[in-house]
Amino acid sequence: MTTSGFDCAIVGGGPAGLTAAIYLARFRRRVVLIDAGQSRASLIPRSHNHPGYPDGIHGNDLLERMRQQMDRFGVTVLSAKATDARPVLDGGFRIEAGQTLLADHIILATGSRDRLPPLDDALDHIRQGLLRQCPICDAYELSGQPVAVIGAGDCAAGEALFLRHYTPDISMLTLGSELTVPPPLLAKLEKAGVRIVTDEASDWDFGDGGVGVTLGGSPARFRAVYSGLGSDPQNSLARSLGLDLAEDGRISTDAHQQSSVPGVFAAGDVVTGLNQIAVAMAQGEIAATHVHNLLRVQEDRCLADSL
Numbered sequence: 001m002t003t004s005g006f007d008c009a010i011v012g013g014g015p016a017g018l019t020a021a022i023y024l025a026r027f028r029r030r031v032v033l034i035d036a037g038q039s040r041a042s043l044i045p046r047s048h049n050h051p052g053y054p055d056g057i058h059g060n061d062l063l064e065r066m067r068q069q070m071d072r073f074g075v076t077v078l079s080a081k082a083t084d085a086r087p088v089l090d091g092g093f094r095i096e097a098g099q100t101l102l103a104d105h106i107i108l109a110t111g112s113r114d115r116l117p118p119l120d121d122a123l124d125h126i127r128q129g130l131l132r133q134c135p136i137c138d139a140y141e142l143s144g145q146p147v148a149v150i151g152a153g154d155c156a157a158g159e160a161l162f163l164r165h166y167t168p169d170i171s172m173l174t175l176g177s178e179l180t181v182p183p184p185l186l187a188k189l190e191k192a193g194v195r196i197v198t199d200e201a202s203d204w205d206f207g208d209g210g211v212g213v214t215l216g217g218s219p220a221r222f223r224a225v226y227s228g229l230g231s232d233p234q235n236s237l238a239r240s241l242g243l244d245l246a247e248d249g250r251i252s253t254d255a256h257q258q259s260s261v262p263g264v265f266a267a268g269d270v271v272t273g274l275n276q277i278a279v280a281m282a283q284g285e286i287a288a289t290h291v292h293n294l295l296r297v298q299e300d301r302c303l304a305d306s307l
Contacts, residue, residue, distance in 0.1 A: 016268030156228025
């Protein structure tokens with residue numbers, strides 16, 4: 001089955017994709033949102049730094065509010081995973097998502113996936129707020145409390161140093177993996193008072209407001225544990241479309257969120273920059289508005305003849 005006639009196809013139903021869909025629908029454009037239901041935001045137990053919610057908001061609650069808002073404007077929603085995207089000879093793009101969709105423009109809001117530590121039920125512990133992934137989002141709530149970071153490399157070391165601003169009680173747990181931090185960074189960790197524990201871990205206990213673990217035979221307890229293993233941008237569609245990618249695999253965009261391929265835009269965690277909900281929303285707004293303006297130029301309803 002082939003569905004044609006969309007001004008824009010948005011891939012990804014997280015904060016960036018939903019925002020772009022709301023804007024484009026309110027611009028009275030024909031838009032389809034392709035969503036596999038795997039938004040990273042759905043794992044957030046409560047965001048305390050998202051503007052407008054002084055008591056915080058659960059990630060799923062925020063997504064549901066945005067979906068309800070989007071539904072008021074008649075956006076076509078396809079609950080499926082987009083598996084391929086290619087340009088077509090006469091212009092526009094073909095997207096495969098269980099069916100074939102044709103669209104003049106694409107906004108990729110495919111996000112990223114955090115690398116999880118080797119723990120049973122890791123996703124459940126994230127939803128509980130005991131295993132965490134974003135110190136920018138929630139380190140404030142841990143001020144002065146014992147915190148650990150899992151990892152043996154630069155990423156974990158960077159998170160430990162970031163968290164040191166909030167509490168002096170920081171441990172970096174390699175879980176028996178070989179420490180790969182270079183000497184200059186080791187010196188910074190030592191200066192900051194970060195403990196490095198290279199013992200294997202056992203007897204994890206997530207609950208009762210904290211995390212208990214045995215490290216080399218000695219019990220330890222932390223208010224929360226961060227995964228410092230990095231993340232992987234979901235860029236398979238970007239690669240199919242031949243987009244320029246940064247060294248970390250994220251999509252490079254210009255000030256209008258346009259990629260290196262005309263007509264393809266990107267927003268949210270799959271884009272180089274700060275991984276935050278408000279940033280993703282802003283990028284979705286920028287991309288959607290530029291798509292609308294490009295269409296206005298084609299319709300001869302814009303002061304400029306080109307953008």
